[in-house]
Amino acid sequence: MEESHGGDKARSRLCCICNQRRPALRRPKTLQQICRECFYVVFEEEIHRVIVDNKLFKSGERIAIGASGGKDSTVLAYVMSELNRRHNYGLDLFLLSVDEGITGYRDDSLETVKRNEVQYGLPLKVVSYKDLYGWTMDEIVKMIGLKNNCTFCGVFRRQALDRGAALLKVDKLATGHNADDIAETVLLNILRGDIARLSRCTSIITGEDGPIPRCKPFKYTYEKEIVMYAYFKKLDYFSTECIYSPNAYRGFAREFIKDLERIRPRAILDIIKSGEDFRIATSTKMPEQGTCQRCGYISSQKWCKACVLLEGLNRGLPKLGIGRTRGINGDRQKDDQQIGVKNLQSKACESLDF
C-alpha cells in the first residue's frame, strides 16, 4: 500500500487535529488519524463548504431530500438538517420517498424513513408507483419478468421524484449521491461510450432546465466516511440489495474503485476531477422540451417515457418502449437511454440519469 503521502508517518497516539483525544479512525479521504469529535467537525464542515462554494441553495427555498432509508440519504437528511440550523441556511426541508411496491425491500426501508421523519423532525411525503401509475414493481415483474424491470423502475422513479417534488411544491431536490457513485458513473460512461452523459455526470447541479433541479451535496464525500459517520452517530439506516437488480457489470467498476481506493484513496476524487476536465464540445443539442399529451409531464416526444411504458403494460405489450422498437412516438427509440438506465443500477436504484 502506498503510504508515502500524508498519512501515518508519526504513529503518535493522538488525534492529529486536536492533539488531545485518542484517534478513532483513519480518515479514508486523507489518511489522517482523527478522533470522533474532530471527524464530525471536518465531515460536516466540508459539506458546508461544498454547499456554500457551489451555491447549491438560496435562503427561503423548499428543498426535498430524496430519502430511501439507506445510508446516504439518511446521513444527508441528518447533516442538512444540522447545517441548516447551525449556519442559518433558511431552508424548508422535506423528506421525499418513493414506494415502488417491492415487497420485503421497500417496506423495511420505508419504515426507516418514517422513523427518520420523527428523529429529524422533517416532514415526509411518500409517492408510490401504485398511486402514480397503477402498478407496483411486484406486479410489473410478474408481468414482464426480470429482463427489463430496471428500465421500468428507473423511468418511473425519476418521474415519481419529480411529481412528488411538485406535489410538495419544492424548489430543488437533493440526493445522496456520493463521490464513489460519481466516480463510478464517470467510468461507466467511458466504458459505454456515452460522451453526452460523461459531460454532464460530474455536474453538482443538474436539470436546471427541467421541472425540478437536483443537486448532490455529497459530491466530494467518500462513501466510507458516510458509513463511519452514520456508525459513530448511531444513525438509523437500512441496507439491502434490491431483490430484482442483477449484478450488472457496474459491479466490476465498483470493485475496481474499491481496489483503487485501497492503494490510492485520492483516486476517487481524481476520477471526478478528470470527469470535470474532459474536453467535450458543449454543443450537444438539448432536445426541445414539450409536454406529454397523455399526462402533461415534461417530455421532448409526444408521449413521455413513462406513458409509453405504461401503455405497453396496460395493453399487455411489455416490450413497448424497450430497445429499438417503433413506439407510439413513431420513431426509433434510442436504446442507449434504456441501457443507460438499466446499467446504472447498483444501490437502491437511485443512481439514474443525472
Add this chain to the structure above:
Amino acid sequence: MARDVIRVRVATKTDSGDQEEQLSTEKKLPADANGDDNHRRHRMMCLKCKAIEATVFTGGDGGGRFCADCFRSNLYGKFKLAVTSNAMISPTDKVLVAFSGGPSSRVALQFVSEMQLKAQKNYDATANRDRSLPVFGVGVAFIDESEIHPVTSAVLDKAVEDIKQIVFNLPQPTKELHVAPINHNYATKTNDGEQMLKNLMNSVGDATGKEDLLAHLRMLSLQKIATENGYTKLVLGSCTSRIACHVLAATVKGQGYSLAADIQYADARWEVPVVLPLRDCQLQELNVLCSLDSLKIVEIFNEPCGGINGLVSSFVKVLQEENPSRECTIVRTAGKLTPFPFNRIPEGNVDDADLVSQRRQKKFNLKPIESLPPESFCPLCNSPMNCYSNPEPRPQLFRAACCPSCQYQILPDEPSSMDQFYSLLPESIIARAKNGNQKWIREKIQDFLLSDGEDEA
C-alpha cells in the same frame, strides 16, 4: 510490454481432423462429406473474400471470420488508412520506429517496412519518368532499460542480438538500428549518468509514479535518438488495447484534461512528432499476426505493472472477457474528446494538412477559442495544462511548473528531498521547466519569424 493472453486461436490446417477452436458461439456443424455442405461452408467462409474457409476468428467488433490472407490485408489496411488519412508519413520523412521487442511494435516495424518496400518498388517502376517524390527512410530504436530492470548480461546480449537479427531480416533497404540505454538523457553530463538515474528513480516513493517517470524518460531517450540522427517522425506501436488502458489510467490519475492529447493518431508537441499507426488494431489481432507470419518477438523488460497501472490492466482484462469489444468502445469514447491543436501533423503537403484539419474542425465542432494552444506543458510528462492547473505563468519553483498528477505521484513531498530530486533530473527536463515547450513556442510564432536570408532580430 506484457503480452496479453491470445484470445484468438488459429486453426492448424495441417492437422488431420478439424482442429478449429472457436470463440464464437456458433455450434460446430458435423462434417458432412457426402451431402450438401454448402450451408456449412457458408457458415465458415472468410467474411471478406468468401472464397476460402475462415481460419482466424476474432471475437471483436462484428465477430470476424477471416482466412489468413484477408486477415493480414485487413490489418494492414487499418494501418495504411491511419497513415494516409492522418498524413503520418510523407516521402521526405525519415521515420524512426520504436521497437520494444513486443508484438505491437514488431508489427509496426513490419508494416512500416512493407510500406517502404512498396514505395521503393513504385519509385523503381517510374525509372524513366518524373522521380520527384523520394522514398521515406526508416530506422529502428531500442531502449535498453537494464539499469532499471536488471537482467543478466547474457539475457541482455541475446536480446540485442535477436533484435539485430530481426532488423537485419526486414525487407530491403537495410535499416539502421539504434540501441541506447535509458540513461541516454544524461550523456552530456560529466557525472555518472547511470548512478544519477538510479538515484532519481529511488527518490520516487510511489510505485505508479516510478513506472510513469520511467515511461517519460523512455520517450525522452527516443526523442534524443531521433533528433540526433535526423529523424522526422517517431512511430510507436501503441494499439487499441494499450490506449484503452491509458484512457482509464489517465482518468484515475486526474489527467482528464490532457488525455485527449495522448490518444490521437498524431502528437506534434514533441520535437520529433509522434504517430500511432496501429491505433485501431487490437492487441489480440497483432498477436495473431505475429503467430501467423512467424514474426519474431523479443521478451525483455516486460515485468507486469504494479500500482494503478497494474490495477487498470487487470480491470480491462476482466472487461474484455465480459465483452471483447470493450477496448474499442473505450478508445472510441476517448476519441470523442476534443483534441489539441498539436494533434495534427503540421508540415507536409499544404493541401493535405488543410484537409485533415478541416475534417477535424468539423468533426469536433471546434470553435476558434478551443484551437488556441494551451499556455504551458508539464516539464516531466509534457502534458498540456489548462489555466486552472497552473495560474502562475512563469513559476519560480520546479514543483509549481509541474502538473498536479506529477506533483503528487513523482515529486517528493519534503522541500529538501525536492532539491535533491531536482539535481538528479536530466538537462532536457530542466530546460523544459525553464523555457517551456520550445517546439510549441516556435509553432506559435512561426509566422513572425524572419527566415535566415532576412535580417535577424
Add this chain to the structure above:
Amino acid sequence: MQLTLEFGGGLELLCDSVKIHNVDVDLPAETQKLTMKHLLPWVRSNLIKERPEMFIKGDTVRPGVLVLVNDCDWELSGQLDTTLEDKDVVVFISTLHGG
C-alpha cells in the same frame, strides 16, 4: 476467547440475517494470541453462510468493508495484525449497499 461480532451494512444477510453474534474462538495453538488475521478465516468458516466473496478477498476483507475493533478503526491498530482480547467487540460494515 469470548468475542462479540457485529455485521452491518448488508453483511448480516450473509449470516442468516443475524446482526450480533456472541462467539467463542479458540486461540491458535502456536502463538496463544488471537489476531484479526486468524479471526477472519474463522468467521468465514463458522458464520458466513453464503457468498463469502462479499466478505473476504484473499486474506483480508473485501475492499469496501469497514472493520472496527472496540469502536476503533482497525487501520489504526494495524489491520490484520490487530490483536484481540477477551470480550472485545468487532464490527464489520459493508459500504456497498443502500442509498
